[in-house]
Amino acid sequence: MQPSLPIPTDNIYKFACLFGLVLIVSAIFAFVTSYSSSLDRKVKHIEVMISLEAKEDRTKAENDLLAMHKRLIEVTKSNEDFTLVPIAAILVFGLSLSWYGANKWHQVIQKRDDAMVELQLRKLEAEVAKLEADAKKLQPVERLERASAEAANAQT
Numbered sequence: 001m002q003p004s005l006p007i008p009t010d011n012i013y014k015f016a017c018l019f020g021l022v023l024i025v026s027a028i029f030a031f032v033t034s035y036s037s038s039l040d041r042k043v044k045h046i047e048v049m050i051s052l053e054a055k056e057d058r059t060k061a062e063n064d065l066l067a068m069h070k071r072l073i074e075v076t077k078s079n080e081d082f083t084l085v086p087i088a089a090i091l092v093f094g095l096s097l098s099w100y101g102a103n104k105w106h107q108v109i110q111k112r113d114d115a116m117v118e119l120q121l122r123k124l125e126a127e128v129a130k131l132e133a134d135a136k137k138l139q140p141v142e143r144l145e146r147a148s149a150e151a152a153n154a155q156t
Helices: 010-053 060-155
Strands: none
Touching: 010 060
16 A cells, blocks of 8 residues: 655655654644643633632532632643643754754755756756767768769759
């Protein structure tokens, strides 16, 4: 089975650059997911807290429930802060890896490939110039052959 998306394993620097980009996208996705789920939990806890705080005379169970939701909001904020550290580390590593791979690919591989293409272009230009020169040398010979063929046809 052929993969639908070919992975560029022809060059380690290109692979490092693209893997870094995957890490960057993954870190951004993880941040958005973590932030939105944390926000959803905080909103649910705050909704319960608002309804409980609106009551003037609360029972002990309602006070305990209010305290529990306040504590759950603190835990949710703490968890959100805790997840930001590895997400930030992955993002920084992805940025570094992508920059390193792109920079090395440009400095090492692309310059070499550009020089090779330039040499091939110069070689092709030299071959074309040689072929054109050979063609120019053959033109007088072809004219003589045509003229002698016409002279032979005229005599017959």
